[in-house]
Amino acid sequence: MVTHDTAARIAAAAPSEARIIRHPLAERLFHWVMAASVLTLLVTALGPVLGWNFDWVTIHWIAGIVLTLAVLFHILRAIFVLDFWSMMVDREDMRNVWRSVAWTVAGGGAAPTKPGKYPLMQKLFHWGMAGWLLVLIATGLLMLAKLDTPFWQRDPYWLSEFTWGIIYTIHGYFALTTVTLLMMHIYFAVRPDKIFLLRSMLVGWVTRRDYVENHDPSRWAPAPVDKD
């Protein structure tokens, strides 16, 4: 629970360039391992489609296993270590949607307030992407049954041809949609007004100025750290 004392301490004590931890090292490592595995999966899946012929299957399934383990790690950390509820859409987010529409369309009413650690759109994107990746992982793990690996022999007759067709179609279209989602994600990451979020995913911290300008201390009050 965030207290006003904590928020006041951050606002008053830390200089504007003081650093505030937004993403601990484990989360940054998870993010970039996930990014590398998703990019590998997309290149190995779509490269041959675009005419780049290479032995892609082995790289693809190994990258899929890496992604699965990374997502499993993140789910466990989100539940047991991180502040799980900071990523949930809450009443204040919904109130701000209404305020934002009323403010922009009707030109009045209460102004929308600043978000906590994650703005609403970031929360929605996270959950959308999470759902997308879970479908891709589930269908991808099923498709492993059709491959020979060092760990098992292929069994293509485990499911009917029709069922395999459905699984491959779902996997394919969710993968294609991931291309669109990834383009959107990279666009938002490099927008000048959000570049501090990209930096925080690289180095872990935001400045106090970024924090004060973009977050409501009563909804997210992390401990400041000293500048090196």
Next chain:
Amino acid sequence: MDFFFRFATDAYGRTILLGANWDTFWWFVAAGFLFIALHAISVPLLERRRGEIARRVRRK
């Protein structure tokens, strides 16, 4: 249907579903660019509108 799916014929002459039609790849790329363009155009317009409203509210 062929626009969305890939089909083949099995050993018994039956049509079977293979998966997504990869030719739709460029539609998904185009959707990404379209979203980015619409967002990049709409954000400055919305910001200007919100700024005008904020100034009007402050004057009252």
